[in-house]
Amino acid sequence: MAEQKQNIVEIRHLYKSYHRGSLVVPVLFDITFDIVSGEFLALMGPSGSGKTTLLNLLAGIDKADEGSIRVGDLDITTFSETELAHWRANHVGFIFQFYNLIPVLKAIENVELPLHLTSLSKRERRDHAEMALRMVGLEHRMDHYPQELSGGEQQRVAIARAIVTDPTILVADEPTGDLDRVSAEEILAMMERLNSEMGKTIIMVTHDPRAAQRAKILRHLDKGYLTDDDSQNPL
Amino acid sequence: MMILKILFRNAFHNKLRSGLTILGIAVAILAFGLLRTVISSWYAGVEAASTSRLVTRNAISIIFTLPLSYNEKIRQIEGVKMVSYGNWFGGVYIEEKNFFPNFCVEPRTYLEIYPEFVLSPAEKKAFLADRKGFVAGRKLAAKYGWKIGDPVTLKGTIYPGNWDFVLRGIYKGRDDTTDETQFYFHWDYLNETIKKVSPPRADQVGFYMIAVTRPDLSADVALAVDKTFKNSLAETLTETEKAFNQGFIAMSGAIVTAIQMVSFVVIIIIMAVVANTMAMTTRERIGDYAIMKTLGFGGRDITVLIFGESLVISLTGCLTGMILTFPAAAAFGQSLANFFPIFIVSRETLYLDILAAILIGCLAAIIPTRQAIRIGIADGLRRIG
Ligand SMILES: Nc1ncnc2c1ncn2[C@@H]1O[C@H](COP(=O)(O)OP(=O)(O)OP(=O)(O)O)[C@@H](O)[C@H]1O
Numbered sequence: 369m370a371e372q373k374q375n376i377v378e379i380r381h382l383y384k385s386y387h388r389g390s391l392v393v394p395v396l397f398d399i400t401f402d403i404v405s406g407e408f409l410a411l412m413g414p415s416g417s418g419k420t421t422l423l424n425l426l427a428g429i430d431k432a433d434e435g436s437i438r439v440g441d442l443d444i445t446t447f448s449e450t451e452l453a454h455w456r457a458n459h460v461g462f463i464f465q466f467y468n469l470i471p472v473l474k475a476i477e478n479v480e481l482p483l484h485l486t487s488l489s490k491r492e493r494r495d496h497a498e499m500a501l502r503m504v505g506l507e508h509r510m511d512h513y514p515q516e517l518s519g520g521e522q523q524r525v526a527i528a529r530a531i532v533t534d535p536t537i538l539v540a541d542e543p544t545g546d547l548d549r550v551s552a553e554e555i556l557a558m559m560e561r562l563n564s565e566m567g568k569t570i571i572m573v574t575h576d577p578r579a580a581q582r583a584k585i586l587r588h589l590d591k592g593y594l595t596d597d598d599s600q601n602p603l
Numbered sequence: 604m605m606i607l608k609i610l611f612r613n614a615f616h617n618k619l620r621s622g623l624t625i626l627g628i629a630v631a632i633l634a635f636g637l638l639r640t641v642i643s644s645w646y647a648g649v650e651a652a653s654t655s656r657l658v659t660r661n662a663i664s665i666i667f668t669l670p671l672s673y674n675e676k677i678r679q680i681e682g683v684k685m686v687s688y689g690n691w692f693g694g695v696y697i698e699e700k701n702f703f704p705n706f707c708v709e710p711r712t713y714l715e716i717y718p719e720f721v722l723s724p725a726e727k728k729a730f731l732a733d734r735k736g737f738v739a740g741r742k743l744a745a746k747y748g749w750k751i752g753d754p755v756t757l758k759g760t761i762y763p764g765n766w767d768f769v770l771r772g773i774y775k776g777r778d779d780t781t782d783e784t785q786f787y788f789h790w791d792y793l794n795e796t797i798k799k800v801s802p803p804r805a806d807q808v809g810f811y812m813i814a815v816t817r818p819d820l821s822a823d824v825a826l827a828v829d830k831t832f833k834n835s836l837a838e839t840l841t842e843t844e845k846a847f848n849q850g851f852i853a854m855s856g857a858i859v860t861a862i863q864m865v866s867f868v869v870i871i872i873i874m875a876v877v878a879n880t881m882a883m884t885t886r887e888r889i890g891d892y893a894i895m896k897t898l899g900f901g902g903r904d905i906t907v908l909i910f911g912e913s914l915v916i917s918l919t920g921c922l923t924g925m926i927l928t929f930p931a932a933a934a935f936g937q938s939l940a941n942f943f944p945i946f947i948v949s950r951e952t953l954y955l956d957i958l959a960a961i962l963i964g965c966l967a968a969i970i971p972t973r974q975a976i977r978i979g980i981a982d983g984l985r986r987i988g
């Protein structure tokens with residue numbers, strides 16, 4: 369992987385605050401850092417330090433007050449809502465703590481969902497979704513509804529949904545936060561494989577040191593500040 | 604389309620809630636349909652009335668009579684083809700609650716002027732031959748199980764005493780809108796009896812029915828009739844049968860308005876109920892909508908999802924209600940046949956049902972849709988868990 373050193377994400381002087389009525393709550397201060405292509409980054413920090421906020425900004429589901437976020441060749445801070453939606457559909461895969469599958473859709477339909485925003489044919493959508501489910505080892509659960517699956521299985525479906533569009537980056541907010549240890553290990557192993565075998569760039573927010581160990585690089589956020597510079601994961 | 608699949612499944616995801624909402628809408632649509640049918644059947648008499656027939660009554664009020672001698676004078680007027688006459692009898696069969704219209708007429712002319720009351724030649728002959736004979740509409744005879752030759756006694760209210768009749772004919776309506784609940788008998792029978800017990804009330808007619816030679820002459824003939832009796836002891840008021848019936852119905856206009864209002868109130872209430880259900884449902888799905896937006900679906904998709912779900916529920920309820928309306932109207936019409944001889948669910952009522960359902964579905968979806976679209980993705984996602 370020769371181009372591994374190429375930056376896939378460049379964040380420059382990012383500020384973000386929330387408004388609660390007349391009260392302004394600053395959350396992120398002057399965040400600047402890069403993520404190289406093929407990275408597996410874990411973002412850690414105490415509760416309320418702004419991890420989710422930062423992840424949301426670089427995944428294009430929230431707007432920064434100041435600063436720029438470059439993903440690939442595009443500065444997404446200049447995008448309109450519609451452009452952002454289109455960009456997310458093509459470039460970002462999402463994994464959440466609570467899986468967030470659509471309850472009325474079967475596993476395979478959940479995985480297919482993002483493909484409905486592409487120009488793929490019905491047949492191609494089905495093929496892609498089946499392949500993604502096979503990659504997470506759930507092809508035999510294709511026709512199950514989310515409530516018929518365990519937490520770990522639901523999270524695997526969510527991973528399949530996140531990778532089915534072959535996005536530029538994968539973002540995961542506490543992907544193991546709601547899982548027991550065994551399932552958590554499974555999910556982490558799977559993400560590790562996505563990173564090492566398929567070269568997916570992953571940005572993962574976590575509380576769990578065991579989860580952080582799987583990442584190649586660690587970042588710490590404290591009260592809205594990045595507190596370290598490119599510290600390599602001791603592992 | 605995936606969106607359609609989701610919205611249909613969403614609509615029936617919470618079975619109890621959707622079921623109850625659909626039931627509520629069905630009952631509301633049923634009530635609405637029945638009330639509308641009550642109103643339209645109220646007016647059906649007017650619709651069935653002919654503009655080529657005139658009715659002449661006392662100018663002061665319908666409760667005053669006219670002398671029998673007017674009959675000859677009216678017949679002389681140009682444009683008049685035939686004249687019949689009758690009196691409202693207002694008799695009661697066994698008990699007060701057995702209400703049906705009953706009156707006496709000059710039978711020969713009456714049957715000619717009203718060809719929509721279809722009587723077999725044999726029955727017609729038997730009726731004309733029997734002074735105490737009467738003719739009943741098919742529905743009326745069926746209701747009381749009367750058969751040809753049966754004796755029937757009415758208790759007089761306007762004309763006291765017990766009046767005995769024999770059923771000589773059962774008429775069928777020529778059209779759907781023909782009233783099949785009437786009871787009519789010989790004017791002579793009434794008049795001769797009155798002559799004996801209360802001579803001053805004899806030879807009095809409640810209303811004249813006039814057939815004109817050409818419908819376009821109606822207005823001229825009406826004027827001519829009223830002019831003939833101007834400044835006489837009993838002045839007349841002549842109008843087309845339609846106008847006459849309308850005047851009759853206008854008396855109960857307030858009731859009709861009340862029913863009309865109730866029918867709309869029912870729709871407004873169910874609108875509030877469905878809006879509440881949709882608000883609850885979408886609040887629960889805020890997370891789902893946030894996910895879909897995260898994946899790149901837009902406000903338009905969310906709008907389709909919520910409006911679609913709301914419309915699926917309201918239209919399912921509407922369809923159920925419409926299907927129930929027919930048997931309910933049949934049962935309703937049967938038990939109230941005497942008040943509403945023509946109780947048929949009209950096509951307009953069904954259109955109104957659908958219109959109401961669409962209105963319910965759309966209005967219920969507006970606020971939840973606005974909320975679901977306005978909320979930022981990040982905020983929506985935070986609501987999960
Ligand atoms: N919509 C909002 N309005 C106001 N304040 C907000 C909003 N969202 C987040 N915050 C505040 O911003 C700060 C950072 O929140 P964020 O969710 O990014 O923290 P976090 O590091 O992800 O925490 P956790 O580990 O608990 O998930 C918190 O103090 C939070 O209360």
Ligand SMILES: [Mg+2]
Pocket residue numbers: 419420421541
């Ligand atoms: Mg968080």
